Amino acid sequence: MIPKKRNIILFFILALALLFMFFLDISLGSVTIPFKEVYTSLTGGTASKSTWEYIIINYRLPKAITAVLVGVGLSVSGLLMQTLFRNPLAGPDVLGLSSGAILAVAVVILGAGFLPPFLNTILVSAYGIVLASTLGSISVLLLVLVVAQKLRNTMAILIVGLMFGSFTSAIVGVLTSFSSAEQLQKFTFWSLGSLGNLSWTSICILAVCVGLGLLLSAGSIKPLNALLLGENYAKSMGLNYKRARLIIIFATSILAGSITAFAGPIAFIGLAVPHIAKLTFQTSNHVVLYWSTFFYGGIIMLFCDIASQLPSLETTLPINAITSLIGAPVVVYLLLKKRNFQ
């Protein structure tokens, strides 16, 4: 049967790796803080330098927590999408959720000149972008749910998502030609993603959303396993397909939507991490895949964050560039290595 002992050892290693990367992420950066000091600060003690403690509590710790939430959430939503759409290239982006957020933020930043002045002042404030991208993701989520009810064909939903993505890029393209260099710069920075800059309140909201999405995903493990044989077999084994599909889409939407809202559109994590998990565990059992995707998501996102703020670098690199730099070659490598790409 399933090589359980090997899985337990692997999970143990992954959990340790996650913990290690978490500490490493807090420790490394433009100012390197020794591991011991990080440990003391986090366990309630006082670090030997007050600046270190300040950096850890106000900057590094929120960022590391955000990285874990973002990595875990995007990866699990990618796993759900790949099984639901029976497509190894599916990810949270395919439903058009990030596109929705991008469109809304583009309208707020680039189209600011077209908006009435009072709306303008509200929207350009600190929470304006978060608000806009949340609304953008939610409207696309509602749209997807309506489409999902109407269309019986799951592939059609995928195509609707892709079309929406193209539509968004077109609108953004039109808006850029009307906007100033300053607006363009602001939009470009947002679209490159950022794990920092989240207040503790924002992190709490994000954690609740991601937690809810993860719970719904865990509840979908059995339907996902049934869906491995395709929709018709799943139905013949007693699955309420419509309800299961709705829950899976809702879980993905809340995961990807909330993450895009707070951290910007982060590419490739949702696509690449489930494949890495599948390759390590060589299984399609979603009980195993759920947890391996969970751990790998956190580890890889922390790794990307560390890479974006290497000690030798003066500036912080955009996180979206790092995830793409790592993610794209990984997917190509997996494609080449595994002929039976699943």
Added chain:
Amino acid sequence: MKTILSTSDLSIGYKSGKATVTIAQKLNLNLRAGKLISLIGANGIGKSTLLRTITGIQQPLAGTVFLNGKNINTYKPLALAQNLSLVLTEKLPPSNLTVFELVALGRQPYTNWIGTLTPEDITKVNEALALTQISDLALKKHFEISDGQLQKVLIARALSQDTPLIILDEPTTHLDLLHKVSLFKLLKKLTQETQKCIVFSTHDIDLAIQLSDEMIIMTPDVIVQDEPCNLISNGSFATLFKDEHIVFDAEKGKFIIT
């Protein structure tokens, strides 16, 4: 023998736009335990519609399908899955499932919310593997085995679902003669050993005549259910194909091209 599924004045067909296309009316079929029943008919005659209707996937135009004496449309999905299992023609999506895991998915109607297999579930899965003689394949990935073996795995999955009725849609399509015969013999053995009712649609009429307990013949005019020897003697096979070059030889029990 106990009746598992029966139809009462069933009309089957589908709605295409505003028009209603009726394929057959007043059908009274009777599927009993321990019988191997084949469904034959020319392409496009409506075999799939009939199978979809008697499995509750599609609503009948009129009449009722009774499964264990209860209207099939009143079954909840889970209860239906405990009484009726399917083997479909469609290709499986790519996955890393092993043969054992695939067969174990048949236990889904009985497992808890996360699909944990109890010792009883594992026993049922092993029984299904043994009955279909694929125990030695249990740890192989499902994409590593041949088409004939995969078909047995899918039958084992249906067996592990532990239902009194199994319906197979053209299970012999991609198989050579040797594997066709061995699959039919397997189905025959299963009906005898497990007292299940097994219904399958097929185009291998010669083989079906030799191995089925009963046959359902679909022609444009009529749908009949009877034992093969009776169907031969009353000339039902002659009406199957409307082509003067295909003639049924009642003595040999097979079709001949003239």
